[in-house]
Amino acid sequence: MRLVDIHSHLDHARFEKDLDKVIERAKKAGVETIITSGVNSTTNRLILDLAKKYSDIVQVSFGLYPLDVLAKELESGEADGFPRDLEPFDLNKELEWIEENKDKCIAIGEVGLDFSFNTGKEQEQLPVFKKVIELAKKINKPLIVHTRKAEKESLELLEQSGHKKVILHCFSGRKSLIKQAVDLGFFFSVPPVITRLDHFKTLVEIVPLIQLLTETDAPYLSPIAGERNESANVTVTIGEIAKIKNLSKEEVADQIYKNYEDLFLN
16 A cells, blocks of 8 residues: 655654654555645754655645744743744745745645634734745645634635645534535545544545545644554554445555645646
């Protein structure tokens, strides 16, 4: 089987000591492509180094995480309950850098909207996301979109933009929004935490296989609570999708890899 992990964070500190082994386990599992995503200026550059080191398997996606973009306004790390410090950076300069380095990335992400941290700056994320979508259209790159507690607003902006190369990462919207996104031709990336969350099983039931992708969001969203997630676990997601769709694992894996090629490489 040819497998793909379209969204991970290989630069995370939890991979600092054994990333070589993580990459080897992914290869042994059949993973041929891992997309590692940035969230701000620093990580966008760090992941380029990882892509050079693991050039046979790692691709990069330049990201502008919604809260990092507003870090200065949020006084770095003051967002209620946010799990890491936020790094202020100049949005326009970073967008220029991404455009200048567009040939080094396979996608833009993760980007989007996040209304889950009671920042009081939710509406200020909207014009930022619009700028990001415009850039993705301009340079013809897929968008890997984060939509936490802002699924409706995210879909509205994406639909208005007319951009079709859209992947909804870890989408938690209600059934009507899933169906709306399907009708818009968007893709959904499904994490291994599907084993523990019925929402993702329902999503897989609704979404046609030709609009599904596999992700890990590693080190997050593990199939086993409390364990670090890694790219080899896309096999878990393949197995769950196969059961739900009543198909073989090989059929599911082949179609998802084709989806990846059609969306990211054409």
